[in-house]
Amino acid sequence: MGRRPLSSELDEDSERYHLQKMKLTNPGVLLIGLALSAEAQDVRTPRPFGTLREQADIQQQWLNKRMAAVLPALMRKHHVEFWVVPMREYNEDPVFTSIVAPTTFAARRRTIYVFHDKCSRPSALGPRPAESREPRAESCLERIALGGTSQGGVYEAVRSTQAAAGPAGATTQRQAELWGDEQWQVLKRVVEERNPRAITVNVSRTWAFSDGLSAGEYEGMRAALGPVWSQRLKRVDALAVDLIATRLPEEETVYRRVQEVVWGIIDTAFSSVVVTPGVTRTQDVVWWMRQKVNDLGLGSWFQPSVDVQRMGATAEQLGDNPVIQRGDVLHCDFGLVAYRLNTDTQHMGYVLREGETDVPVGIQRALENSNKLQDIVMSEIRTGRTGNEVLRLSRARMRAQGIDGTVYTHPIGMHGHGAGPLIGLWDYQDGVPGRGDAKVIPAMWFSIELQATTAVPEWNGQIVRSAQEEDAMVGADGMIQWAFQRQTKYWLVR
Numbered sequence: 038m039g040r041r042p043l044s045s046e047l048d049e050d051s052e053r054y055h056l057q058k059m060k061l062t063n064p065g066v067l068l069i070g071l072a073l074s075a076e077a078q079d080v081r082t083p084r085p086f087g088t089l090r091e092q093a094d095i096q097q098q099w100l101n102k103r104m105a106a107v108l109p110a111l112m113r114k115h116h117v118e119f120w121v122v123p124m125r126e127y128n129e130d131p132v133f134t135s136i137v138a139p140t141t142f143a144a145r146r147r148t149i150y151v152f153h154d155k156c157s158r159p160s161a162l163g164p165r166p167a168e169s170r171e172p173r174a175e176s177c178l179e180r181i182a183l184g185g186t187s188q189g190g191v192y193e194a195v196r197s198t199q200a201a202a203g204p205a206g207a208t209t210q211r212q213a214e215l216w217g218d219e220q221w222q223v224l225k226r227v228v229e230e231r232n233p234r235a236i237t238v239n240v241s242r243t244w245a246f247s248d249g250l251s252a253g254e255y256e257g258m259r260a261a262l263g264p265v266w267s268q269r270l271k272r273v274d275a276l277a278v279d280l281i282a283t284r285l286p287e288e289e290t291v292y293r294r295v296q297e298v299v300w301g302i303i304d305t306a307f308s309s310v311v312v313t314p315g316v317t318r319t320q321d322v323v324w325w326m327r328q329k330v331n332d333l334g335l336g337s338w339f340q341p342s343v344d345v346q347r348m349g350a351t352a353e354q355l356g357d358n359p360v361i362q363r364g365d366v367l368h369c370d371f372g373l374v375a376y377r378l379n380t381d382t383q384h385m386g387y388v389l390r391e392g393e394t395d396v397p398v399g400i401q402r403a404l405e406n407s408n409k410l411q412d413i414v415m416s417e418i419r420t421g422r423t424g425n426e427v428l429r430l431s432r433a434r435m436r437a438q439g440i441d442g443t444v445y446t447h448p449i450g451m452h453g454h455g456a457g458p459l460i461g462l463w464d465y466q467d468g469v470p471g472r473g474d475a476k477v478i479p480a481m482w483f484s485i486e487l488q489a490t491t492a493v494p495e496w497n498g499q500i501v502r503s504a505q506e507e508d509a510m511v512g513a514d515g516m517i518q519w520a521f522q523r524q525t526k527y528w529l530v531r
Contacts, residue, residue: 085298085333086291086375096139096376097189099285103135104191107283109178112154115276119233120152121224123254130239130249132277134377134451138188145185146214147254149224150192153179153231183223184215195223221261228266235271236262243471246281246456247274275475281456282448282481288378289510289520292482295375296508296521299382302329303371306343307386307528312361314388314530319343320358326371336374338453343369348496363390366400367530368504372453379453381484383506386528396527399493400501407489407503408525410435410442414460414485418446418477420515424458425473432466442489449484449508457481480513482520 086092112120124130124144136150156177182192196214215223228236240255241247250258259267284292303326305311311325322343330337345359346366361367367386372379385404387396395401410431417430428444435442443466448457458475460483461468488504508520 083332083334085335086294089334092376093139095287095291099288100136100138100189100191102285102287103280103283104178104180107285108136108152108280109154111276111279111283112152112178113157115273115279116157117152117237117273117276118154118157118235119228119231120237120276121258122150122152122239122249123224123258124148124249125251125254128251130277131246131452131456132239132249132281135281136188138186138191139377141186141188147220148185149183149220151179151181151183151224151227153181153233155179155231181227183220183227218257218261221257224258225261225263225266228262233269236266236269237273237276238270239277240272241274244274244278244456246452247272247277249277278456278475279478281451282478284450284480284482284510286480286513288376289512291376292378292380292508292510292520295373295378295380296382298333298335298375299371299373299380300521302326302373303369303382303384304528305329306369306371307367307384307530309531312388312530314361314363314365317361318358319345319361322361322369326369330373338372338374338379339370341369341371343367346501348499361388361530363388366501367528368502370504370506377451379449379451379455380508381449381453381486381506382508383486383504384524384528385503385505386530388530396529397493397495399491399495401527403489403491403493403501403503404505404525404527406440406491407442407487407505408523409438410440410444410487410489411485411505411507411523413438414444414446414487415509415517418460418483418509418511418517420477420479420511423474423476424460425468427458427477428461428466428468428473431460440489441491442487444487446486447484448481450482455482457483477511479511479515482508482510483517485509485523 112118122130122132122136124133125147126144129144133144154177180192182188182194185194186192187194238255238258239247239249259270306322306326311317311322320343323341326341326343327337344367345355345361346368347355347359347362348364365388367388368383369386370381370383372381374380387400389395413434414427414431417427417434419427427446431444435444443463444461445463446460448455448459450456458477459469459472461473484506485508486506488502490500490502492498493501505524507523509517510520511517
């Protein structure tokens with residue numbers, strides 16, 4: 038299957054590894070019974086990543102680092118002096134989860150986040166001497182929350198000057214929260230005090246991630262700021278996109294452990310623990326996977342899917358929920374959410390016929406062809422290239438190697454279909470205008486999603502589609518590697 042996980046015990050007599058004890062928490066050690074063997078055992082631990090409180094502590098550290106180091110550098114990179122991100126409860130900006138604490142689930146009434154690079158303007162005294170150093174971006178960034186909390190000390194939280202009418206719950210607070218037009222007037226005062234040359238807002242025709250400013254909020258902000266300040270509003274698509282896309286080295290370490298849980302769930306799903314040939318339907322497996330994610334205290338961002346390819350049968354003949362039979366080729370699309378990080382994985386399985394001990398050679402070759410296409414796409418993903426360039430170069434090499442395939446790779450991280458360049462869509466293989474024109478940046482992640490179609494001699498030339506998806510990480514150094522590993526052999530149902 039590739040690289041075996043750390044801290045695992047290996048069953049050398051089985052045809053695939055099984056993971057019996059794994060360290061999945063930091064700093065504590067939690068044993069997880071993920072049996073990845075021919076006789077796979079169920080996933081039994083209720084907390085593969087420790088308690089929610091422990092996870093939140095780690096996520097808060099990530100937020101502190103992102104706000105202190107990543108955001109200031111990106112504002113300098115994209116020449117943004119002043120960024121305003123307003124949102125209302127249940128209509129949050131897509132950047133929301135990248136700028137708030139893990140204990141915050143929605144905007145507070147209305148929350149207006151303001152980011153100001155105090156050092157972005159040239160000195161009024163003229164250019165700095167050659168020997169002077171540029172101020173560090175992180176020491177120059179003001180972070181203000183007009184409404185809501187400080188998010189664990191990340192923001193200067195501004196409250197109303199009005200006295201509160203009464204207590205809230207069991208607590209007494211003297212000052213009311215900002216509310217209604219008062220918030221916009223406080224924003225205007227913040228703008229007037231800082232006099233920015235431009236005010237960046239999240240409005241975009243291309244990117245959902247940069248289009249979080251609703252029409253109502255846009256109208257309210259313009260009305261409060263007035264015509265002079267409103268003329269300084271501008272759009273910078275790349276700031277929100279790059280902030281959402283950029284991942285930290287600390288997140289990489291956790292993400293690898295999340296991937297191990299993903300693999301353990303798929304291994305068990307595609308085994309005799311879950312599948313009884315001639316009895317189990319594909320939707321039985323789907324709901325087992327979905328329930329297992331919930332039982333582990335993790336989240337889902339899409340409904341899993343399981344489908345079948347069978348010799349002599351078309352997709353129409355199989356229907357939407359076929360009974361799994363011996364000799365079937367299985368495929369799943371599965372993802373989960375942990376630490377607000379999303380995974381997206383597609384694996385292949387095979388149900389052994391009576392007397393078989395392994396996958397027929399022709400079916401194994403189908404997986405090998407999709408592995409070759411994975412190698413091609415991985416090698417073409419380089420920082421500075423656009424998604425469309427990666428697609429064009431990958432498809433040219435794919436055709437040169439005689440592979441019949443499709444590439445539809447996407448960024449992943451804080452969102453399942455994440456911020457950053459698209460590398461094809463399954464139904465658009467000549468490039469994706471706009472979203473495919475963005476460039477690969479350091480420290481971003483991708484789901485390497487693709488398929489290769491192969492004629493199988495053992496199936497009288499019938500084609501088998503090997504659709505694979507594995508998550509990969511572009512490091513700060515620009516080098517790409519699998520987040521965990523990639524599938525090179527079918528999961529076997531015996």
